[in-house]
Amino acid sequence: MKTIQTKKIIDTVAEMCIEANTFLSEDMLESLRTAESSEESENGKEILKTMLDNFEVAKRRTIPICQDTGMVVMFVSFGQDLMIADGSLEDALQAGVAKGYEEGYLRKSVVADPFIRTNTNNNTPAVIHYKVVPGDQLKIKILPKGFGSENTSALKMLKPSDGMAGVRDFVIKTVEAGSPNACAPIVVGVGVGGTMEKAALMAKEALGRPLWMRNPLDHVAALEDYLLEACNNLGIGPMGLGGVNTVLGVNVEVFPTHIAGLPVAVNISCYVNRHVEREL
Amino acid sequence: MTVINIKTPMSKEDRKKLKAGDHVQISGTIYTGRDAAHKRMIEALKKGSPLPVDFTDQLIYYVGPSPAKPGEIIGSAGPTTSGRMDAYTPELLEKGLGGMIGKGNRSEKVINSMMNHVAVYFGCVGGAGALLQSCIKSVEILAYEDLGTEAIRKIEVENFPAIVVIDTQGNNLYETERKKYLK
Structure with a gap:
């Protein structure tokens, strides 16, 4: 043994x-670089550039x-x-x-x-x-x-009749309310199904999935794409000061649930979305 | 992009000149304070005790820095979410506070109080703690040392970058800028 x-x-x-606190993960870095080049708002572009500069300073001086x-x-x-x-x-x-x-x-x-x-x-x-x-x-x-973003997260026990449309609506409303405080462009982790705590746990785990990876289920991957586009159409932008990059990625996880329920949890992370994994 | 250099303390006249959307660089003394320090200050006011700092025409920066590495004066020092201070801010504005530096939205009550007292709200880039740290030239703990990272500090900053998010007229970038990109 x-x-x-x-x-x-x-x-x-x-x-x-x-x-995790000093170096940015590769998927986040790539995604922020893409955001910087696509940003239409002058403030937004400047803010994204500051964010990228900050990573360099943190790395060079090994400070958080x-x-x-x-x-x-x-x-x-x-x-x-x-x-x-x-x-x-x-x-x-x-x-x-x-x-x-x-x-x-x-x-x-x-x-x-x-x-x-x-x-x-x-x-x-x-x-x-x-x-x-x-x-x-x-x-x-x-x-x-970090709790700037954690505080903007939310959970709701939807009814089965609310369906996909209800889930979309809840995620978008949560992002809309929280993004300016959560250090946008944010990452959105969503858990749908299970029980109350299972949905919350899936939402948290979803934040750790690399941004380039889609959910293997087609209808869930389609939901991720839909939410990404819809959230970026909100106009909130980097730090909430306007722009086309409000959300860097939406990762959705699903789990079997009860005949009477449709739990949905939304966990928000800031643009740093720190995550590190190791195997011993 | 033009950048306006400002010096603290800022008189009402200076504050009135700033418009939402202006990019600024702040130099001079500013004071740090966040959740626990605000709570304690408001409790002090309720008891009729004086505030630990005369905030007249001064700026407060919502930050809880990380510890300084050996040989440095402060750790990473970016803004925290301002909305958590909304419950306390109007009372500090009444005491003459000239402005706040943080990130995120303010309540209607705070914005109305800012307009009444000619105060400015500056936003800086959340998470950019390493970069903003390099603008801090000296640090002194002024009050509530037991609160650790949440203690009130007097810090000297040089060319600290920020954006005027809500000006003395109540113009609010969170509302005006978003509309331009809403699809």
Whole structure:
């Protein structure tokens, strides 16, 4: 049986936290470059250019792209034939986040209680979602989530009769209301089906899918294309100051649901859409 | 594109000259403050206590910087969403605050209060924390140090880039610019 040491997990997670907050992923960079060349608004073009310049500064000086280095969301696939040699997986993942945020000079943005609001001072706890899978690998995906965009996300339990049109309408209204605050051009993750929490989880996971990849189901891919075009016709533009690039990508995930329901969740990310994945 | 250089503090006359859509570069002293600091300041006012800063003709920058690396004075320092401060802003405008720097929409109540008190709202590029950090030349914690990143800081900026999003007449770029590209 393959075994893995907690130190390896801690160090890897720490590195991933710093990497995600300092370097932009390739799919996001390419998409922002395309947006810059297609932008019709003078303000919008200037703003996109500033965003691209900022990535260069962050990379060169290894400082965070954005001061809001997020609350860490983690998707962990744990191979059922794998053993953690010397401690708890959850503790190791959380310790990795604390180490990364301390050593990387990342902002600690987590408060211990939503009402009392005292900072935990190490950016833990992270929100961790586990999946047990066949094999002996440990796959970790981290998405440090800023709250400028998280706050503009929404969930609604639609009726089956609302159908595709109802889903489209809800997504577009959510984007319209949130984009100026969410640091547009945004990325939109949508989860349709399942139960309330399943829809929300799919919406979050959808943000981590590369922007060039479409949903394999034809009718869902068509919905993604429709939403991308419709949202970009809203005119909101980069930072909400007008333009043709409001949304960089729409990723939709679906899941079987109940005969009486049509849950839909929309999770919004800013244009940085930090996500890093590694396999141990 | 013409860029207007402005110096803080800004008198009412200076503020009136700015129009929504103007690109500016701000130099001088500005003050940082966001959610928790605003809450505390408004609580202080309710108790009849003075504010930690005289905001007359000054600008407040909605930012919670990331920690400084060794040898540096501040970390990444881009704007946070201004709308969360809407509940508190009118009271600060009444105390003479000349303007705010942040990102995103303001409420009707804030815009009306801005018009009454001749205040300006500047937007800067969200997420551009690394770039904006390089415009910050000095940092001093003034109040509420226990709030960490949310403490009130006095910072000196040089050529800090921003756009006038809502001017003293209530002209609002979020409304006027969007219409041009709405299909």
